[in-house]
Amino acid sequence: MPMVLLECDKDIPEREKHIYLKVDGEDTRDFLPVSNAQTIPGTLSERGCAFCGAKLVIGGVLKDTIQMIHGPIGCAYDTWHTKRYPTDNGHFNMKYVWSTDMKESHIVFGGEKRLEKSINEAFDEMPEIKRMFVYTTCPTALIGDDIKAVAKKVMQERPDVDIFTVECPGFAGVSQSKGHHVLNIGWINEKVGTLEPTITSEFTMNFIGDFNIQGDTQLLNTYWEKLGIQVIAHFTGNGTYDDLRCMHRAQLNVVNCARSSGYIANELKKQYGIPRLDIDSWGFSYMEEAIRKITAFFGIEDRGEKLIAEENAKWKGKLDWYKERLKGTKMAIWTGGPRLWHWTKSVEDDLGVQVVAMSSKFGHQEDFEKVIARGASGTYYIDDGNELEFFEIIDRVRPDVIFTGPRVGELVKKLHIPYVNGHGYHNGPYMGFEGFVNLARDMYNAVHNPLLKLAATDIRANDVVAYREAAE
Amino acid sequence: MISPAHNAKADQLFAYVQERCLWQFFSRTWDRQENIEGIVDAASALLTGKQPPRHTPMEKLFYSDAVIMVADFRKRFPWIESENPSHIHEILGVLKEKLVDIAITNSKNHELSHSLY
Numbered sequence: 351m352p353m354v355l356l357e358c359d360k361d362i363p364e365r366e367k368h369i370y371l372k373v374d375g376e377d378t379r380d381f382l383p384v385s386n387a388q389t390i391p392g393t394l395s396e397r398g399c400a401f402c403g404a405k406l407v408i409g410g411v412l413k414d415t416i417q418m419i420h421g422p423i424g425c426a427y428d429t430w431h432t433k434r435y436p437t438d439n440g441h442f443n444m445k446y447v448w449s450t451d452m453k454e455s456h457i458v459f460g461g462e463k464r465l466e467k468s469i470n471e472a473f474d475e476m477p478e479i480k481r482m483f484v485y486t487t488c489p490t491a492l493i494g495d496d497i498k499a500v501a502k503k504v505m506q507e508r509p510d511v512d513i514f515t516v517e518c519p520g521f522a523g524v525s526q527s528k529g530h531h532v533l534n535i536g537w538i539n540e541k542v543g544t545l546e547p548t549i550t551s552e553f554t555m556n557f558i559g560d561f562n563i564q565g566d567t568q569l570l571n572t573y574w575e576k577l578g579i580q581v582i583a584h585f586t587g588n589g590t591y592d593d594l595r596c597m598h599r600a601q602l603n604v605v606n607c608a609r610s611s612g613y614i615a616n617e618l619k620k621q622y623g624i625p626r627l628d629i630d631s632w633g634f635s636y637m638e639e640a641i642r643k644i645t646a647f648f649g650i651e652d653r654g655e656k657l658i659a660e661e662n663a664k665w666k667g668k669l670d671w672y673k674e675r676l677k678g679t680k681m682a683i684w685t686g687g688p689r690l691w692h693w694t695k696s697v698e699d700d701l702g703v704q705v706v707a708m709s710s711k712f713g714h715q716e717d718f719e720k721v722i723a724r725g726a727s728g729t730y731y732i733d734d735g736n737e738l739e740f741f742e743i744i745d746r747v748r749p750d751v752i753f754t755g756p757r758v759g760e761l762v763k764k765l766h767i768p769y770v771n772g773h774g775y776h777n778g779p780y781m782g783f784e785g786f787v788n789l790a791r792d793m794y795n796a797v798h799n800p801l802l803k804l805a806a807t808d809i810r811a812n813d814v815v816a817y818r819e820a821a822e
Numbered sequence: 823m824i825s826p827a828h829n830a831k832a833d834q835l836f837a838y839v840q841e842r843c844l845w846q847f848f849s850r851t852w853d854r855q856e857n858i859e860g861i862v863d864a865a866s867a868l869l870t871g872k873q874p875p876r877h878t879p880m881e882k883l884f885y886s887d888a889v890i891m892v893a894d895f896r897k898r899f900p901w902i903e904s905e906n907p908s909h910i911h912e913i914l915g916v917l918k919e920k921l922v923d924i925a926i927t928n929s930k931n932h933e934l935s936h937s938l939y
Contacts, residue, residue, distance in 0.1 A: 382930040616939040625883035628844040646886035715931040723840040
């Protein structure tokens with residue numbers, strides 16, 4: 351009975367193909383959930399749109415680039431400030447939001463003039479910024495605004511600026527995954543190779559698929575600096591527009607998030623012959639392995655061992671303190687896709703935590719191959735899960751903590767199950783050695799929070815009538 | 823014909839690779855094939871006392887994945903030290919077949935053969 355039809359899905363039986371319960375003796379040759387497929391009518395999906403995948407996940411991270419959103423104001427607001435990716439230049443990307451604020455008349459008569467005016471206004475207001483991404487959205491794509499032509503005209507008139515266009519309206523794909531794809535392929539085809547980097551080390555790499563969530567990139571960068579490796583481009587955590595134009599000069603592509611950014615790593619290999627090395631950056635065991643692989647590639651293994659020893663000396667004792675207290679904790683992971691396979695074994699090996707259910711919003715079958723290969727038997731693997739399914743799965747597996755986003759997190763808190771922000775983190779960074787201690791600390795604080803027990807205790811008198819109180 | 827004992831040993835290595843190695847699950851059939859061939863061959867060389875080539879970028883990549891895997895094999899599966907070179911080649915050959923089977927031939931991943939990334 352590996353594929354599971356939940357009670358709440360009895361009226362949408364197609365959902366059975368998206369929920370898998372692993373049992374001993376099975377593998378991905380037997381069952382693989384359907385994924386990266388259109389959301390089934392009747393299910394309340396938690397996915398984002400394709401535009402969101404391009405802007406909120408990848409483009410909006412850059413620290414020196416105006417993100418001009420050609421559409422109604424909501425497309426801008428809803429993809430701004432909801433992810434925590436700081437930068438080392440004062441968080442330019444998180445302070446500002448730009449939109450052409452399209453209204454009905456612009457939709458009727460066309461928005462290209464308004465876009466041109468907005469681009470010029472933004473550059474005039476921020477004269478120190480010379481780089482811009484322009485995104486189309488659902489309405490501006492539907493009316494056929496030619497954002498590439500507008501960008502070209504502005505670049506001819508303002509030779510010191512460079513503009514990249516992302517033509518990926520929200521409806522372009524089944525989830526935010528399509529936006530990752532469009533931005534990756536657009537960037538490699540239009541911008542990589544248009545600038546030459548200054549090489550400062552005999553060892554160079556791109557670090558791909560890490561978005562500096564609460565400082566992940568900056569923490570990992572201390573490792574690469576200690577190892578003497580020059581990171582030509584960070585795609586895109588704490589990154590710059592021009593660094594990303596230089597990606598063709600790296601000797602190695604190191605990939606963390608293969609889902610959002612595997613496309614550009616594949617193309618860099620195909621077009622420029624740069625090999626792709628996939629790693630996991632969360633967890634002690636994985637981070638050690640990643641450092642060993644990278645230093646083996648460059649033939650600087652001694653530096654890698656020294657770094658691993660230093661970091662273990664600093665952080666291993668703290669990790670073990672939490673491991674002692676977290677052992678046996680049951681965890682659910684309901685995030686985007688890759689964190690399922692990045693985390694399921696690292697929390698088990700490094701913290702003694704058992705992952706009992708995982709749900710992916712936008713993962714592809716490749717992600718489910720990875721997570722089912724790594725994950726435990728008796729664990730649920732869900733594609734594009736909805737709230738009712740989450741509640742039913744909770745009843746089945748009774749997790750002690752759920753790593754998910756704030757929306758689902760607030761729901762599960764009502765069941766007195768603690769959640770930790772699995773997207774933007776509670777108190778990150780979570781990558782690297784120090785980061786995994788942070789993750790362990792947040793999990794410990796969540797699981798052992800005494801408020802949970804207090805919140806579950808009804809201290810009102812027995813004669814309180816709940817519905818009357820609610821109506822008052 | 824491989825002996826049941828060697829097949830069981832290949833199963834142990836296969837379980838390790840499934841759990842630890844992301845390179846078996848790259849995006850497309852040809853990437854997976856290239857990785858499985860390159861990394862398992864480099865591992866075979868290392869386990870039989872030879873140095874795999876490290877001249878081209880891809881050879882360096884295969885080496886860096888293989889050298890970590892081999893270190894783990896030695897730690898987790900002590901029997902591997904006492905196998906002679908022909909047995910190592912045989913066992914890793916079976917490992918390769920098992921990886922090709924799960925990651926390529928019988929994979930249910932519908933995106934594996936798409937011509938574009």
